[in-house]
Amino acid sequence: MRYILFPRRCALCGAVVAPGTEICFRCEEAAHRVPTPACPYCGCGRRDCVCEKRHSRFTAAFASPFYYTGVVRKGIRRLKFHEEPDVASVLGREMALCARREYADVRFDLVTFVPMTRREKRERRYNQSELLAASVAQELRLPCVPTLEKLYETNRQRSLDHRRRSGNVFGVFETTDPQAIRGKRILLCDDLRTTGATLTECAKMLRIRGACEVFCLTAAVGYPKKKRSGKDDTE
Ligand SMILES: [Zn+2]
Ligand SMILES: [Zn+2]
Numbered sequence: 001m002r003y004i005l006f007p008r009r010c011a012l013c014g015a016v017v018a019p020g021t022e023i024c025f026r027c028e029e030a031a032h033r034v035p036t037p038a039c040p041y042c043g044c045g046r047r048d049c050v051c052e053k054r055h056s057r058f059t060a061a062f063a064s065p066f067y068y069t070g071v072v073r074k075g076i077r078r079l080k081f082h083e084e085p086d087v088a089s090v091l092g093r094e095m096a097l098c099a100r101r102e103y104a105d106v107r108f109d110l111v112t113f114v115p116m117t118r119r120e121k122r123e124r125r126y127n128q129s130e131l132l133a134a135s136v137a138q139e140l141r142l143p144c145v146p147t148l149e150k151l152y153e154t155n156r157q158r159s160l161d162h163r164r165r166s167g168n169v170f171g172v173f174e175t176t177d178p179q180a181i182r183g184k185r186i187l188l189c190d191d192l193r194t195t196g197a198t199l200t201e202c203a204k205m206l207r208i209r210g211a212c213e214v215f216c217l218t219a220a221v222g223y224p225k226k227k228r229s230g231k232d233d234t235e
Helices: 025-030 070-081 085-102 118-124 128-140 162-168 197-208
Strands: 061-063 110-113 148-150 173-175 185-193 213-221
Touching (some): 025 070, 061 085, 070 085, 070 128, 070 185, 085 213, 128 185, 148 197, 173 197, 185 197, 197 213
Parallel strands (some): 110 185, 185 213
Antiparallel strands (some): 148 173
16 A cells, blocks of 8 residues: 555655665666776876876775766755655665675774755755765664864856866865774765765865765766767766
């Protein structure tokens, strides 16, 4: 009876699915998974990677289960703009599997997430990165700890070109409790990595305030662009 009143929906596309199913058959087929082995510097599959190992000294590595295309992009947008806890638990589980595979030898002390400003959180009522981090933490049996605050709102990353994006988040984040992160090996979660500027800035603050290592984990990573094109996706 419950299923008739509240039909189970595919976490990515929202189509009605059979009880006990989380992702519909079509989405499971269509989801663009990052092939393994993945590049630890950008989180893309090694055969797709164009990063030439450029990386920041503040981040130990990046990993994502999916590329930000098609149904996964749709799922993340559902998570971001409509409150969809099922999406967070399904993507969180995929992220946890990815962390187990890509960071198999790393012993994390805690899971944390990219914060929003208070106003942003009030407006959306939840932080999708926090929902994902909580789901990852539950899967990995680790504590999910809020460690960062976002001090002010930035221009939408969407409107800025690649070069200006990293400057756009400079100085935006601060740690809330340095005691909680000192000497800790941290798994930092977010929904999406495009340029990596936001995650790198968060990792930088965590490291400056005493964290021992910061590994990044996102639900999806932008598909690497072989050539610069005018159209850009967003962070
Ligand atoms: Zn679906
Ligand atoms: Zn790479």
